[in-house]
Amino acid sequence: MLPSATLYAIAGVALFGLGFYALVAYPHLLRKIMGMNIMGTGVFMSFVAIAYRGPEQTADPVPHALVITGIVVAVCATGLALALATQISTRTGITQLTPDEEK
Amino acid sequence: MILLGLDLLLVIVLLISAWFALTTADLLHGVVIFIAFGLLVALAWVRLQAPDVAMAEAAVGSGLTGALLLSSLSAMRRAQARAEASKKEGDVG
Amino acid sequence: MMLIYQLAALFLMLNIVAGMARVLRGPTTADRLLAVQLFGTTGTAILILFSLQTGNKAFQDLALIFALLAGILGVTFTRYGQAWYKQGATDPESTKVAAKEK
C-alpha cells in the first residue's frame, strides 16, 4: 500500500476511536452527536484511503460514491438527532444524560 | 517526499483538532474547533484524489453541520437557562 | 515548477499548524473564529496551488466553495454564538461521567 494512503487509513481508525470515546464518556447530548460525526468521518477516511491508487492514476470511483452518499445521510441523521435533542431540552430542561445511580 | 511531509502535518492537525473539539470544556469553543476540523478533512480528501467527496464534505459536512450544531446549542442553552430560572422561582414561591 | 508549488503548499500547511495554537488557546470565541477564518483562506490558497500542481481544474471549484463557506460561517457565528457568550465560561454539564463518580 502507498505510504500516504496508509497514513490516512490509520488516521481514520484513530478518528473512529476518538469519536467512540467521546460518545461513551461524555454525558452532554450535543457532544455525543459531535462524537458520532467524527466516528463517521473516520470510517469515510479509511474508505477513501483504500480507494486511492497513487498520484498518477485516478482513484476507484465506487468507494467515492458510497462516501458521498454516506456524508449526506450522516448530515440528515445529525439533523434528526439535533432536532430530538432540542425538543428534549425545551420540554424538560435537561441537556445531558444522567448516570443511572443518580436517579 | 514534500507531499508526504504535508500529509503527516495534516494528519497530526486533524487528530489534534478532533481531540480538542470533543474534550474542550466550553461547547461553543468545541463547535468552532469542529468546523475547523471539517475544513481540514476537506483538504485531506483533496490529498486523496477525491475532489468530489471534498466538495460534499466542505459544503454539507462542515458548513451545514456547523450551523445546525450552533443553532441547536443556542436553543439548548436557552432552554436550560429557562428551566433553571423557573426552578429558582418555584423554590422562592 | 512542481517543486515550488509543493514547497509553497507545505509552507502554508505549516502556517495552519501554527494557527492551530490560537484556535486551541485563544481566550475569547472571537479569537478562535478569526483563526478558523484564516484556516479557510489558507486552505483556499493551498487548493489553488494543488490545482496548479496536478492540473486538475476541479480543485478551483472547490476553492470557490471554501471562499463561499467562510462568509456563511462567520455570519452564523455572530448570529448564534453571540447571545450566549461568556468569557472563559466552562459548562458545568461538560464534566465527564468518570469525574462525577468520585
Add this chain to the structure above:
Amino acid sequence: MNWNDIATTLLIIAGSFFFLAGTVGLLRLPDVFTRLHALTKADNLGLGLIALGAAFQIDNLMQLVKLGLIWGLVMFASATIAHLIGRSALEQGQQPWEKAS
C-alpha cells in the same frame, strides 16, 4: 523556465510571505482588534497575490474569471466578517488594547 513561470514563482513567494505575516500576527498580537488587522492582510493580499500568480498559468479565459471570483468572494467575506466580529467583540465589552505607558 519562461517569463510566466518566473512571475508565478515571485508572486507565490510574495503571497506566502503575507500568509506568514498573518499567522505571526494572529499569534503575537495582544487582542481581538489587532488580530483582526493581521487577518485581513492575509485574506486580501496573500490570497490575492497567489491567485494572481496562478493567473499566469491559465489556458483559457474562464479560469481567469474563476480566480477573480475566488479572490472577490474572499475579500467580500473577510470585510463583512471583520466588521461583524469587531462589533460583537465591542458589544461584549472587550476593551481595545492600549500600550502601557
